Amino acid sequence: MSRWLRAALIGGAIAAVGCFVWSSWPPNSQYAPIETSFAIVALSFMVAGIAAWQRWPASRLGLLFTIVGYLYLVPYILVNLANPVAWTIGNPAEGIYGAALAHLGLAWPSGRLRSRFECGVIVADYVQNIAFNTASTMFWNPAFSGCDARCPANLLLVRSSRPAWNAVNTVEGFVGLVMTGIVLTLIVRHWRSARGWSRRAMIPLLWIGTAVGAEDILTGSLFHFSGLVTYALLPLVLLAGPALFVISTVRARTAGGALGTAIVDLEPGASPGRLRDALARALGDSTLQLAFRQPGGAGHLDTSGQAVDADRPDSGRAVVAIAGSDGAVLVYDEGLELEPQLVKLTAAAASMALEHARLQAEVQAQLEQVRASRARIVEAGDAERRRLERDLHDGAQQRLVTLSLALGMARDRAAGADPELAALIDSAGKEAREALTELRELARGIHPAVLTETGLTGAVQALVERSPVATTITAVPDGRFPAAVEATAYFVVSEALANVAKHAMADAAQVTIRRRPGRLVVEVSDDGAGGARAEAGSGLRGLADRVASVGGVLRVDSPLGGGTRLEADIPCP
Amino acid sequence: LIVDDHDGFRRFARGMLEAAGFTVAEAATGAEATEAVLAVRPGLVLLDIALPDFDGFEVARRLAAVPAEGPAPVVVLTSTREARDYGGRIAASPAAGFLPKDQLSGAALRRFLARDP
Numbered sequence: 001m002s003r004w005l006r007a008a009l010i011g012g013a014i015a016a017v018g019c020f021v022w023s024s025w026p027p028n029s030q031y032a033p034i035e036t037s038f039a040i041v042a043l044s045f046m047v048a049g050i051a052a053w054q055r056w057p058a059s060r061l062g063l064l065f066t067i068v069g070y071l072y073l074v075p076y077i078l079v080n081l082a083n084p085v086a087w088t089i090g091n092p093a094e095g096i097y098g099a100a101l102a103h104l105g106l107a108w109p110s111g112r113l114r115s116r117f118e119c120g121v122i123v124a125d126y127v128q129n130i131a132f133n134t135a136s137t138m139f140w141n142p143a144f145s146g147c148d149a150r151c152p153a154n155l156l157l158v159r160s161s162r163p164a165w166n167a168v169n170t171v172e173g174f175v176g177l178v179m180t181g182i183v184l185t186l187i188v189r190h191w192r193s194a195r196g197w198s199r200r201a202m203i204p205l206l207w208i209g210t211a212v213g214a215e216d217i218l219t220g221s222l223f224h225f226s227g228l229v230t231y232a233l234l235p236l237v238l239l240a241g242p243a244l245f246v247i248s249t250v251r252a253r254t255a256g257g258a259l260g261t262a263i264v265d266l267e268p269g270a271s272p273g274r275l276r277d278a279l280a281r282a283l284g285d286s287t288l289q290l291a292f293r294q295p296g297g298a299g300h301l302d303t304s305g306q307a308v309d310a311d312r313p314d315s316g317r318a319v320v321a322i323a324g325s326d327g328a329v330l331v332y333d334e335g336l337e338l339e340p341q342l343v344k345l346t347a348a349a350a351s352m353a354l355e356h357a358r359l360q361a362e363v364q365a366q367l368e369q370v371r372a373s374r375a376r377i378v379e380a381g382d383a384e385r386r387r388l389e390r391d392l393h394d395g396a397q398q399r400l401v402t403l404s405l406a407l408g409m410a411r412d413r414a415a416g417a418d419p420e421l422a423a424l425i426d427s428a429g430k431e432a433r434e435a436l437t438e439l440r441e442l443a444r445g446i447h448p449a450v451l452t453e454t455g456l457t458g459a460v461q462a463l464v465e466r467s468p469v470a471t472t473i474t475a476v477p478d479g480r481f482p483a484a485v486e487a488t489a490y491f492v493v494s495e496a497l498a499n500v501a502k503h504a505m506a507d508a509a510q511v512t513i514r515r516r517p518g519r520l521v522v523e524v525s526d527d528g529a530g531g532a533r534a535e536a537g538s539g540l541r542g543l544a545d546r547v548a549s550v551g552g553v554l555r556v557d558s559p560l561g562g563g564t565r566l567e568a569d570i571p572c573p
Numbered sequence: 574l575i576v577d578d579h580d581g582f583r584r585f586a587r588g589m590l591e592a593a594g595f596t597v598a599e600a601a602t603g604a605e606a607t608e609a610v611l612a613v614r615p616g617l618v619l620l621d622i623a624l625p626d627f628d629g630f631e632v633a634r635r636l637a638a639v640p641a642e643g644p645a646p647v648v649v650l651t652s653t654r655e656a657r658d659y660g661g662r663i664a665a666s667p668a669a670g671f672l673p674k675d676q677l678s679g680a681a682l683r684r685f686l687a688r689d690p
Contacts, residue, residue: 393623397653401674402581408678409589436675440655449658462657 001053001062009053009066013046016073023080038076041235045069048242051249056338060111064104065242071097087142087152092133098176099125101212102183108190108205109198109335118186125179132172139164184209195316196287198335204248208241252339258282259349266353273303275353283346285333287317290350293327300329320344323351371551375484378549382487385447392443397436404432451490455480459490460511467497467509469526474512481520485572488550489513489522492568495543496524504528504564519552520572525565532558532566540566574598574615574646576606576632578625586619586677593679603627607635615646617686619677620668622652622659630666637667649685651677 017039024035046069053062071093078090103122106113113119134156141160142151187209191202214237262278270278272290280288291300291308300308310329313319318336320343322328330350336343407429414422443449451459457476464471480486493511500509506528514521532540533556544554552570575590577583578601587597598613600606603626610618618636622629633648648668656663656671663671669685 393653398579398582401653402579402585404675405582405585405589405677409585409592412592433675436653444658449654453659454662458659458661461661465657 001057005053006050009046009050012066013043013050013069016046016070016077017043019077020073020080023077035076037235038073041238042069042073044239044242045072048245051246055249055252056109056111058340059109059338060107061104061109062111064100064107064111065245068097068100068104071100082152084153084155088137088155091140091154092130092137092156095133095176096126096129098180098212099129101208102179105183105187105205105209105212106190108187109201109338114190121179121182121186125183128172128175128179132168132175136165136168136172139168180213184213194335196333196335197283197285198316198333200284201248201335201338204241204244207244208238211237211240252284252342259345263349263353270357271303272354272357275350275357276303279330279346279350282349283332283336283342285336287333289331291329291331300327302331318343320347322347322354325351325354328354374549375551378546379484382447382483386452386483389443389447389449389452392439392446393449397439397443400432400436400439404429404436407432448490451486456486456489456513459486460493460513463490463493463497464511468501469497469504469506469509471497471500471509471511474510476511476513477515477520481572484550485520485570488547488552488570489520489568491546492522492543492554492566493524495539496566499532499539500524500526500528500564503532504530506563515572518571518573520570522568522570523565525563527563529560530558530562530564531560532556532564543568574600574606574609574613574618576600576603576609576618576624576629577621577651578602578623579621582621582674589677590679590682593682595679595682601625603629603632603635606632610636610646617647617649617682619672619682620648620650621674622650622654629668630662633666633668647685649682 020035020039020042024031027035045065049062049065049069051062052059052065056062075090075093075096078086079094081087081090099122102125103113106118106122113122137154137156138158139161140154141157142154143160144162144165145151187205191199191206194202259279259282262282266275266278272292276288276290279290280286289302289304289306289308291302291310293300293310300310302308308329308331310319310321310327310331313331316334317331318334320330320332322330328350330343330347332343332346407425411422411425411429414425448459448462450462457478460473460476464473481489493513497509497511500506504526506526509524509526512521512523512525514523540554540556547554547568547570550570552568555567555569556564557567558564575583575586575597576599577586580601583599583601587599590597598609598615600609603624606618606620606624609615620629620632624632629650629652633650636646636648650663650666650668650671651674652659652671653674655673659671669688672681672685
């Protein structure tokens with residue numbers, strides 16, 4: 001909308017209302033409320049016209065709103081001028097705004113009539129309106145309203161006759177009612193066939209339609225209302241339509257912001273269906289479809305799995321491509337063509353969201369790979385340690401045992417013949433046994449054989465027996481678990497008990513391992529000094545890494561002076 | 574009967590035990606062990622836990638399950654590892670006890686025989 005047009009519309013509205021006030025000055029206490037309500041209603045249509053022009057420059061709706069506003073007010077200005085020519089033009093034109101209102105209603109929201117039939121209806125409405133008002137003017141003597149010589153002359157007057165004037169008015173009222181009925185019926189049909197955005201966009205119109213229908217019925221049949229209600233308050237009902245339109249326009253201006261909010265509110269990794277819902281809400285079009293190109297030229301499918309022809313959309317639908325999305329499209333209510341900027345914004349928002357989702361999925365996949373490879377590395381390490389322990393057992397340990405037995409036998413044989421040699425062999429045997437003990441400790445540190453042999457039950461029992469702090473086992477599940485799970489649980493207990501012995505200054509500790517659906521929960525607690533922290537390069541940090549390597553979580557609860565509670569939650573099929 | 578897959582150990586153990594007055598037979602696997610028990614009817618089986626086919630616990634279980642004519646042999650498990658490396662499995666086994674390999678001696682075995690009539 002150009003600046004000039006806006007200036008002209010604002011200037012015109014001020015001028016029209018100014019003229020109206022000037023023409024009816026000085027205010028007459030009887031008519032002042034009626035005239036004020038006229039001015040307000042006319043102004044509301046003019047403001048709605050500016051809003052419509054601004055919002056939908058491609059639509060003629062702004063023009064139609066403006067025309068209704070002027071047609072509402074100008075005839076009264078002419079009549080008030082007390083000039084014969086002005087009066088003779090103004091008086092028959094007083095009801096013509098009704099036809100313009102019907103035009104506005106049927107042309108909503110594009111400003112264009114949909115069919116030849118509807119065109120005919122509107123032409124007929126304008127014609128009957130002008131014809132009947134002209135005809136009734138022919139029988140109306142301005143003196144009927146009691147103004148004597150001050151009245152302007154009626155240049156159309158054929159015969160001064162109240163009965164004839166009444167008769168024409170009665171027929172006009174009936175025809176007008178029929179026309180209103182036809183127009184309202186057509187509007188309801190538009191409403192029923194409209195979907196999504198178009199239907200929402202019709203809400204202000206429905207108000208106007210209801211108001212017009214109510215006004216027609218009330219002024220036509222219930223003429224016994226007091227003058228003030230009929231002439232001053234009823235027109236105010238008309239205000240609702242333009243007011244609602246202006247409100248909906250202001251809200252539409254915030255739709256761009258709503259799009260931003262919709263995208264921001266979308267949680268990471270939301271499905272395309274959620275994205276569609278967010279966009280549909282922000283756009284105000286419940287029929288919005290987000291469709292993706294299927295691989296192999298199989299057309300498009302929307303988020304609910306429905307096939308969509310992106311090249312030839314159904315009637316009443318329009319398509320916009322989403323940039324950088326490999327052929328994804330938005331299919332929306334055609335009425336939204338009136339708001340191309342909003343559609344463009346929506347497509348851009350969708351593009352960003354899809355790109356975001358793609359990157360998210362990529363990062364997720366990479367993270368998954370890193371997790372899997374970390375688990376594999378830890379598992380490979382475990383397997384290697386198990387192998388090393390077995391090699392030590394089968395090899396060096398075995399040989400040392402044999403050696404120490406051989407030395408024992410040699411000592412026994414030498415004992416009688418050569419006591420000195422026997423003592424020498426005996427000390428060699430001691431060395432061999434000590435080497436064996438050290439080797440056993442080393443092997444156990446590399447990988448506890450008891451874990452391989454007996455699983456957690458025996459292994460934890462062995463750990464507890466070796467712990468210098470009095471430790472009780474509350475629960476350890478029987479049965480075997482995957483090697484990585486057993487090894488992790490074992491290392492948690494082992495490291496925790498080592499910490500208890502080294503740092504906690506505890507009197508007692510407790511080990512609990514429980515099987516939960518899909519996981520194994522290892523808990524070690526003590527009544528010591530507390531204050532343990534998983535950060536800062538401690539053994540706990542390494543333990544947390546170890547637990548994380550199998551997808552688990554290590555929690556440390558260690559208030560100063562309140563003991564330490566270590567809990568590892570390990571996924572376990 | 575000495576059951577162990579390690580030749581060197583079997584040789585030394587045999588030498589030691591024969592010197593201590595035992596009559597010794599040998600087996601290298603769990604399967605050989607069950608056959609040898611039926612064939613030679615030993616008074617005592619020195620059974621290594623780590624065997625190539627099935628482990629010593631399994632062999633001990635099978636020996637206990639064999640319907641025996643006459644007195645069943647006293648089964649003593651042995652290993653280069655220590656008893657605590659096997660947790661509760663030794664106690665749960667029908668074997669009479671456990672003897673670490675490096676503490677093997679005729680006297681030690683006689684103690685088992687004396688305890689288990």
